[in-house]
Amino acid sequence: MEYKDYYSILGVERDASADDIKRAYRKLARKYHPDVSSETDAESKFQELQEAYEVLKDPEKRAAYDQLGQGYQQGQDFRPPPDWEQHFDFGGGGFTGGDAGAFSDFFESLFGQAAGGGARGFGGRGGAGGFHGRGQDHTARVEIPLETAYSGGQHTITLQSPESPARGNVQARPRSLNVRIPAGVTDGQQIRLSGQGGSGAGSGASGDLYLEIHLRPHRLFRPEGRDIHLDLPIAPWEAALGTTVKVPTLGGEVDMRIPAGARSGQRLRLKGRGLPGSPPGDQYLHLRIVAPKPKTDEERELYERMRDQMAFDPRAGLFGRAA
Amino acid sequence: MKREEPPIEAELLEARESVTLRELCQACDIEAEYVIEFVEVGVIEPHAGQRPNEWRFPPRSLVRLQRAVRLHRDLSVGPAGAALALDLIEEVAVLRRRLRWLEGGPLD
Numbered sequence: 519m520e521y522k523d524y525y526s527i528l529g530v531e532r533d534a535s536a537d538d539i540k541r542a543y544r545k546l547a548r549k550y551h552p553d554v555s556s557e558t559d560a561e562s563k564f565q566e567l568q569e570a571y572e573v574l575k576d577p578e579k580r581a582a583y584d585q586l587g588q589g590y591q592q593g594q595d596f597r598p599p600p601d602w603e604q605h606f607d608f609g610g611g612g613f614t615g616g617d618a619g620a621f622s623d624f625f626e627s628l629f630g631q632a633a634g635g636g637a638r639g640f641g642g643r644g645g646a647g648g649f650h651g652r653g654q655d656h657t658a659r660v661e662i663p664l665e666t667a668y669s670g671g672q673h674t675i676t677l678q679s680p681e682s683p684a685r686g687n688v689q690a691r692p693r694s695l696n697v698r699i700p701a702g703v704t705d706g707q708q709i710r711l712s713g714q715g716g717s718g719a720g721s722g723a724s725g726d727l728y729l730e731i732h733l734r735p736h737r738l739f740r741p742e743g744r745d746i747h748l749d750l751p752i753a754p755w756e757a758a759l760g761t762t763v764k765v766p767t768l769g770g771e772v773d774m775r776i777p778a779g780a781r782s783g784q785r786l787r788l789k790g791r792g793l794p795g796s797p798p799g800d801q802y803l804h805l806r807i808v809a810p811k812p813k814t815d816e817e818r819e820l821y822e823r824m825r826d827q828m829a830f831d832p833r834a835g836l837f838g839r840a841a
Numbered sequence: 842m843k844r845e846e847p848p849i850e851a852e853l854l855e856a857r858e859s860v861t862l863r864e865l866c867q868a869c870d871i872e873a874e875y876v877i878e879f880v881e882v883g884v885i886e887p888h889a890g891q892r893p894n895e896w897r898f899p900p901r902s903l904v905r906l907q908r909a910v911r912l913h914r915d916l917s918v919g920p921a922g923a924a925l926a927l928d929l930i931e932e933v934a935v936l937r938r939r940l941r942w943l944e945g946g947p948l949d
Contacts, residue, residue, distance in 0.1 A: 655868045698848040709851040
């Protein structure tokens with residue numbers, strides 16, 4: 519397994535004081551917290567930080583880590599000596615803030631036995647305090663294609679879900695779930711999967727799994743709530759004379775009438791063509807007039823005739839009149 | 842051979858009228874007093890009910906409360922600070938999305 523350099527993860531020296539470590543952790547935690555950060559790998563970064571802090575904030579764990587890790591570099595292959603745990607007692611420490619269920623193999627092999635009871639998914643809480651019959655509710659974030667949000671349908675998600683075997687040693691194991699996404703879910707909404715959270719104790723029911731849905735950015739469509747926005751390029755003569763064009767929507771192509779005298783930036787609405795719901799969203803078309811480059815002499819002449827015959831100054835509003 | 846299992850049905854929370862204090866406690870694994878603290882500083886607001894045990898919250902409250910609890914747990918942000926952070930986080934998300942559109946459209 520790979521050796522983890524917890525000091526370099528937190529960006530502190532090996533002789534850093536407890537205060538330095540705390541400060542470094544707090545600062546990086548703010549930067550990479552999945553609820554705050556826009557970095558794509560925030561979740562794994564934050565996990566790594568928590569793991570590093572879990573070890574370095576605890577004098578006993580830190581001492582054990584220092585002793586075992588002498589001479590190792592980040593990423594180097596690491597094997598702990600077979601009997602090393604006998605020298606240290608982590609039994610009573612427990613975990614206070616971290617997500618032990620998703621810590622690395624490296625962490626597990628060093629401090630695994632202390633992790634009993636501390637495991638949780640993203641957002642859950644440790645079960646150390648008190649006995650509850652019902653299993654814990656878990657939470658996760660899931661990205662789905664916009665098309666799935668529109669029509670609903672099956673989507674497979676993979677969760678780093680902590681298992682809780684009888685012996686108390688907790689391991690994170692990826693768990694795949696095939697979920698039927700309800701049609702009409704919008705960005706940031708939650709869906710609930712009944713009974714898919716933590717297992718209950720004894721005869722207690724399992725908890726629920728909450729999935730916070732995020733819509734994957736789409737090549738064409740921009741969702742905002744239930745409404746869908748689309749840039750619609752049109753030719754200058756289509757804008758001037760009006761026309762009917764084919765427009766893509768999530769439900770397929772539709773015909774759309776462009777009124778004569780349409781302006782660039784104008785917004786046209788296709789009622790009820792957004793994400794389903796009550797009421798369903800609309801689709802908005804943002805007109806963008808695109809002037810083609812003349813490729814032939816004839817095309818160039820057409821432009822020249824327009825220049826000579828059309829009394830049009832697009833910049834008339836920029837000068838003079840205000841005074 | 843892997844057998845095809847039927848998909849797990851999911852309930853869209855937003856389709857419900859409201860969630861209860863009990864559901865919030867369960868989903869966030871926190872005590873009711875703690876939820877009340879978050880209500881007092883405006884992290885979430887009940888839209889019906891006079892007393893805590895009658896409170897009903899808009900479904901969206903759940904995601905906000907979970908976030909507030911994580912900010913508290915992971916970054917030691919107090920309830921009032923969490924309320925402020927959540928409002929800013931939501932505003933930033935909207936602005937980031939708009940910015941992405943303006944800077945050359947949606948990304949793949």
